[in-house]
């Protein structure tokens with residue numbers, strides 16, 4: 714976390730370095746699955762991003778070195794939302810999604 718720009722998290726977690734004690738592992742975190750990411754807020758190990766838009770913006774800045782435009786963020790968020798398994802989530806009672814909105 715913070716591949717191209719420093720991650721200024723208020724959280725004390727240091728990632729894998731917490732286990733290995735190695736500097737090289739500082740701020741190294743598992744990349745979470747992005748399946749159903751629309752439903753799994755807040756985001757990051759520290760819960761720092763309370764919206765998907767904020768998470769995508771932070772990822773652009775810290776991991777890609779790019780400040781995405783609001784339009785680009787909206788498009789990336791829409792891409793993520795397309796991977797929400799509405800039917801599965803409904804079946805497991807995760808989200809009360811009206812049947813009318815479950816894709817055929």
Ligand code: HEM
Nearest residue numbers: 714742743744745753756757758759768769772773776789
């Ligand atoms: C525009 C490109 C990217 C997008 C849209 C993106 C999206 C996301 C999102 C939404 C999360 C939060 C997932 C969650 O907390 O459930 C996340 C976390 C993460 N991503 Fe990315 N990501 C991008 C690029 C990258 C790159 C290039 C890397 C590294 C090579 C990366 C590494 C990570 C890591 C390590 C986390 C977990 C961070 C933590 O727990 O603090 N991401 N990403």
